[in-house]
Amino acid sequence: MNRNTSTSFRARVARAALLGIAALALGIAPRARAAEVLPGWNDGPAKARIVQFVESVTDPSSREFVPPAERIAVFDNDGTLWSEQPMYFQLAFILDRVKALAPQHPEWKTTEPFKSVLGGDMAAVAASGERGLLQLMAATHAGMTSEEFSEIVAGWLATARHPRFGKRYDELTYAPMRELLGYLRAKGFKTYIVSGGGVEFMRVFAERVYGVPPEQVIGSSIETKYEVRDGKPLIVRLPEVDFIDDKAGKPVGINRHIGRRPILAFGNSDGDFEMLEYTTSAPGPRLGLIVHHDDATREYAYDRESHIGRLDRGLDEAAKRGWVVVSMKSDWGRIYGP
Amino acid sequence: MNRNTSTSFRARVARAALLGIAALALGIAPRARAAEVLPGWNDGPAKARIVQFVESVTDPSSREFVPPAERIAVFDNDGTLWSEQPMYFQLAFILDRVKALAPQHPEWKTTEPFKSVLGGDMAAVAASGERGLLQLMAATHAGMTSEEFSEIVAGWLATARHPRFGKRYDELTYAPMRELLGYLRAKGFKTYIVSGGGVEFMRVFAERVYGVPPEQVIGSSIETKYEVRDGKPLIVRLPEVDFIDDKAGKPVGINRHIGRRPILAFGNSDGDFEMLEYTTSAPGPRLGLIVHHDDATREYAYDRESHIGRLDRGLDEAAKRGWVVVSMKSDWGRIYGP
Numbered sequence: 203m204n205r206n207t208s209t210s211f212r213a214r215v216a217r218a219a220l221l222g223i224a225a226l227a228l229g230i231a232p233r234a235r236a237a238e239v240l241p242g243w244n245d246g247p248a249k250a251r252i253v254q255f256v257e258s259v260t261d262p263s264s265r266e267f268v269p270p271a272e273r274i275a276v277f278d279n280d281g282t283l284w285s286e287q288p289m290y291f292q293l294a295f296i297l298d299r300v301k302a303l304a305p306q307h308p309e310w311k312t313t314e315p316f317k318s319v320l321g322g323d324m325a326a327v328a329a330s331g332e333r334g335l336l337q338l339m340a341a342t343h344a345g346m347t348s349e350e351f352s353e354i355v356a357g358w359l360a361t362a363r364h365p366r367f368g369k370r371y372d373e374l375t376y377a378p379m380r381e382l383l384g385y386l387r388a389k390g391f392k393t394y395i396v397s398g399g400g401v402e403f404m405r406v407f408a409e410r411v412y413g414v415p416p417e418q419v420i421g422s423s424i425e426t427k428y429e430v431r432d433g434k435p436l437i438v439r440l441p442e443v444d445f446i447d448d449k450a451g452k453p454v455g456i457n458r459h460i461g462r463r464p465i466l467a468f469g470n471s472d473g474d475f476e477m478l479e480y481t482t483s484a485p486g487p488r489l490g491l492i493v494h495h496d497d498a499t500r501e502y503a504y505d506r507e508s509h510i511g512r513l514d515r516g517l518d519e520a521a522k523r524g525w526v527v528v529s530m531k532s533d534w535g536r537i538y539g540p
Numbered sequence: 541m542n543r544n545t546s547t548s549f550r551a552r553v554a555r556a557a558l559l560g561i562a563a564l565a566l567g568i569a570p571r572a573r574a575a576e577v578l579p580g581w582n583d584g585p586a587k588a589r590i591v592q593f594v595e596s597v598t599d600p601s602s603r604e605f606v607p608p609a610e611r612i613a614v615f616d617n618d619g620t621l622w623s624e625q626p627m628y629f630q631l632a633f634i635l636d637r638v639k640a641l642a643p644q645h646p647e648w649k650t651t652e653p654f655k656s657v658l659g660g661d662m663a664a665v666a667a668s669g670e671r672g673l674l675q676l677m678a679a680t681h682a683g684m685t686s687e688e689f690s691e692i693v694a695g696w697l698a699t700a701r702h703p704r705f706g707k708r709y710d711e712l713t714y715a716p717m718r719e720l721l722g723y724l725r726a727k728g729f730k731t732y733i734v735s736g737g738g739v740e741f742m743r744v745f746a747e748r749v750y751g752v753p754p755e756q757v758i759g760s761s762i763e764t765k766y767e768v769r770d771g772k773p774l775i776v777r778l779p780e781v782d783f784i785d786d787k788a789g790k791p792v793g794i795n796r797h798i799g800r801r802p803i804l805a806f807g808n809s810d811g812d813f814e815m816l817e818y819t820t821s822a823p824g825p826r827l828g829l830i831v832h833h834d835d836a837t838r839e840y841a842y843d844r845e846s847h848i849g850r851l852d853r854g855l856d857e858a859a860k861r862g863w864v865v866v867s868m869k870s871d872w873g874r875i876y877g878p
Contacts, residue, residue, distance in 0.1 A: 271753060348795060392755075405799045415609060416799025417730075417755075426795060428788040428814055435818045437795045450766040457686055457764060457775045459797060461743045461754030476766055480773045 240385055241535070242378040248491075248533045251526050252382070255489045259465065260389045266487040270390040274464040276456060276477060277383070279397035279404060279421075281470040281511040282493050283412060284375040285364075287502040290510065291371045292399050295358050297327075299342040307341075316341070340441035344424055348402055348437040355406040369538075372407045376493075378534045379468075383412055391466070394418045396456055398448035398473055402439075420455045422447045452477035470495065471511040478516070478525060490525035492516050497531040578723055579873070580716040586829075586871045589864050590720070593827045597803065598727045604825040608728040612802040614794060614815060615721070617735035617742060617759075619808040619849040620831050621750060622713040623702075625840040628848065629709045630737050633696050635665075637680040645679075654679070678779035682762055686740055686775040693744040707876075710745045714831075716872045717806075721750055729804070734758045734794055736786035736811055740777075758793045760785045790815035808833065809849040816854070816863060828863035830854050835869040 243249040258266040259273065280286035300310070300319045310316030315334035318326035327334065343351065359372050367374060383393050395404060395414050401421030408414040425440040447455040453476050456464065467474070467481035470493040478490040492513065495504050505513040520527050530537065581587040596604040597611065618624040638648070638657045648654030653672035656664035665672065681689065697710050705712060721731050733742060733752050739759030746752040763778040785793040791814050794802065805812070805819035808831040816828040830851065833842050843851040858865050868875065 271747075401796075401799070409609075417797065419799065423796065426792050428791040428818065430817070433821065435791065435814070435821050437791060453766040453773065453775060454764050458739075458761065459755065461739070461757065476773070479768070480766065483771065483773050 240378070240381055242381045244533055244535060246533055248526050248528045252489070252491070255466070255487065256386065256389050256391075259487050268465055268487065272462065272465065273386075273389070273391040274394065274460060274462060275386050275391045275466040276394045276396045276420075276464045276468070276481065277379070278469040278471070278474045278477070279395050279399050281495065282376075282468055282474070283379050283383075283395070284371070285501060286511050287504070288365065288510075290399070291374075292403050294362065294371070295355065295403070296338050296342050298358060298362055299354070300338065303341065336443065339424070339443075343400065343403075344439045344441035346439055348426065348439060351402055351439055352406050355403055359407060367538075372411050374538055375411050376534070377536050377539050379493075380412060382468075383414070386466070387413065392418065394420060394456075394460065394464070396420045396447065396452050396477060398422055398446065398451075400424075401447075420447060420459045422451075448473045450476045453480035456480070465489070467491070468493070469516075471513050472515050473511075475516055479523070482523060482525065490520075490523065492520060492525055492527050494527050494529050496529050497534075497537070500537045501530060578716070578719055580719045582871055582873060584871055586864050586866045589827070590829070593804070593825065594724065594727050594729075597825050606803055606825065610800065610803065611724075611727070611729040612732065612798060612800060613724050613729045613804040614732045614734045614758075614802045614806070614819065615717070616807040616809070616812045616815070617733050617737050619833065620714075620806055620812070621717050621721075621733070622709070623839060624849050625842070626703065626848075628737070629712075630741050632700065632709070633693065633741070634676050634680050636696060636700055637692070638676065641679065674781065677762070677781075681738065681741075682777045682779035684777055686764065686777060689740055689777055690744050693741055697745060705876075710749050712876055713749050714872070715874050715877050717831075718750060720806075721752070724804070725751065730756065732756045732758060732794075732798065732802070734785065734790050734815060736760055736784065736789075738762075739785075758785060758797045760789075786811045788814045791818035794818070803827070805829070806831070807854075809851050810853050811849075813854055817861070820861060820863065828861065830858060830863055830865050832865050832867050834867050835872075835875070838875045839868060 239253055240249055243252075258264045259268040261267060277283055280290050284291065297319055300316055304310055304316075304320055307316070310320060315327050315330035315338060318324075318330070319338070330337075346354070359370060362371060363369065364371055364374055386393055393412075393414055395408055395412070395418065397404060397420070399421050401419055401423050404421050405416040405419050408419050409416065423444040425442040425444045426437050427440060429436050429438050445451065445455065449472075452474065456477070463484055464481045465487060466489045467478045468491045469475075469478055474492070478492070482488040482490040494513070494517075495502050495511065497503060504511060505517060516525070517527070519525075528534075577591055578587055581590075596602045597606040599605060615621055618628050622629065635657055638654055642648055642654075642658055645654070648658060653665050653668035653676060656662075656668070657676070668675075684692070697708060700709060701707060702709055702712055724731055731750075731752055733746055733750070733756065735742060735758070737759050739757055739761050742759050743754040743757050746757045747754065761782040763780040763782045764775050765778060767774050767776050783789065783793065790812065794815070801822055802819045803825060804827045805816045806829045807813075807816055812830070816830070820826040820828040832851070832855075833840050833849065835841060842849065843855060854863070855865070857863075866872075
């Protein structure tokens with residue numbers, strides 16, 4: 203670099219520095235920065251708390267600084283990253299699969315809980331309880347290889363439509379949450395899904411719609427076995443429950459898969475209570491958040507009395523525990539959309 | 541940039557290009573590059589195959605190119621990343637723990653398999669079989685929290701010494717393998733440990749000695765439960781086996797944790813056979829490797845007849861399956877060391 207270039211470079215640096223100082227003095231820079239972050243979230247205490255937390259744990263000069271390797275953020279899926287009404291989307295998959303498989307199973311016409319599924323009697327399906335649900339799971343989730351199951355789920359996602367919104371189920375993910383996942387990753391966080399949903403069900407779409415790779419999806423699982431057929435190694439899905447990743451199972455699943463405690467947890471129901479408790483009850487900076495479904499116009503409104511995604515203890519204890527209750531109605535701009 | 545700078549810049553580019561062409565013509569560049577890679581490996585077919593594989597899957601212009609997200613490499617631990625003789629190091633931990641805990645368990649003096657452990661009668665310990673081993677596991681690995689267990693293991697690693705080499709067990713990791721892990725990561729691979737060893741045992745040292753973070757350690761596990769004591773959430777270790785990550789369990793563990801098939805697998809015994817088979821029996825570029833312990837002078841020599849780390853079927857089928865058998869004696873420079 204010769205003298206001319208060097209001089210003009212120095213002059214430019216000096217000018218930029220002066221502008222920077224002026225902006226700081228006027229308070230322009232912080233405001234400008236805040237406006238760029240999470241544009242899909244409305245200004246308010248929830249957004250402010252998230253941004254303040256992320257900035258403090260990523261600022262090397264902050265007392266709250268957390269090294270990148272420990273920036274683990276965990277998210278529930280149903281009701282937190284996508285909708286869960288009028289029924290868990292995976293249950294819609296199960297019901298559709300039973301109908302699709304019925305021609306191969308004439309005995310289902312007279313056997314519960316299949317008979318009620320085929321007759322559309324959801325009250326009777328619910329009445330079949332855990333035993334009924336396990337039978338439906340076994341019939342629709344087991345007996346094939348993992349790869350075959352992925353293809354079945356992908357095919358269902360491509361064709362099934364939500365009864366109220368008329369959209370593909372994977373179009374009903376929450377835009378502000380996808381934005382938050384991206385923001386956290388840009389800030390060096392590793393984002394995980396920790397859900398009661400089936401792990402191999404969620405892995406089919408988690409990377410595409412959330413940017414969460416398969417190895418960062420933790421969920422409920424059935425037993426599998428390794429088998430070689432005609433020289434081709436396969437993972438075969440078996441009709442036995444392996445692990446239920448819900449309630450107190452969530453911290454267990456986190457410890458099993460990740461092996462360290464997250465610093466941020468986001469849920470929406472009492473099924474996430476233990477995950478938030480585990481995440482936030484330890485020294486150091488920690489953040490717990492709950493999506494509150496209070497927007498019947500744009501999505502759904504439900505909490506203490508709901509059968510799906512019931513949120514009762516979480517609402518009672520959020521203030522005491524310092525958890526942020528996020529109002530879908532007032533904290534979020536658009537709910538869905540690209 | 542003014543004309544003077546631009547001209548001198550162009551001149552430098554031209555000179556560099558000429559030098560580059562000359563180096564290529566003389567064959568200097570490839571040789572220079574090869575010399576920089578894996579200096580702890582002796583030149584030979586094993587090293588050449590590894591480097592060729594890694595270069596082809598990371599070269600965007602290659603037909604073999606694999607996107608970074610799919611560059612999953614899995615490594616056995618015992619006998620592949622560190623030594624496993626004269627007994628699995630985790631078994632040495634168990635025996636030491638029984639001795640340390642014996643004063644609190646006077647009944648062990650007369651109860652098998654504890655009596656034989658305390659008396660140093662390893663033949664009798666072995667004769668107690670799987671039931672005996674499970675009793676020893678329960679006594680030494682369960683009943684405490686995950687955090688407490690980590691501290692116990694860390695304390696043991698800091699004080700225990702290998703009977704032959706007189707070194708800390710975590711100093712007996714293989715230098716060429718640590719180098720390979722780093723080389724793969726520098727090339728965009730995600731490196732995993734997939735071992736029959738206990739997952740919470742290995743996580744204590746895996747990040748420090750191998751650069752493998754806890755979430756990339758897959759191993760055998762016992763059941764755990766979530767518990768809140770005095771407001772403090774804990775993971776408590778229970779005396780029941782959850783999962784054995786060995787033989788056909790390895791592909792199952794890989795599918796469960798990672799959810800996609802690795803493209804590189806490195807093992808040393810027939811316990812790794814299914815992992816290598818699963819990794820290499822699919823379309824696309826794939827590499828299976830086996831450490832052959834043939835160096836009694838610097839480490840140990842054992843294969844078909846060994847009780848620990850028996851390698852029989854792997855040796856028989858390696859050539860047919862295209863797996864690389866790595867000779868510790870001739871392919872590795874230094875075995876241990878920083």
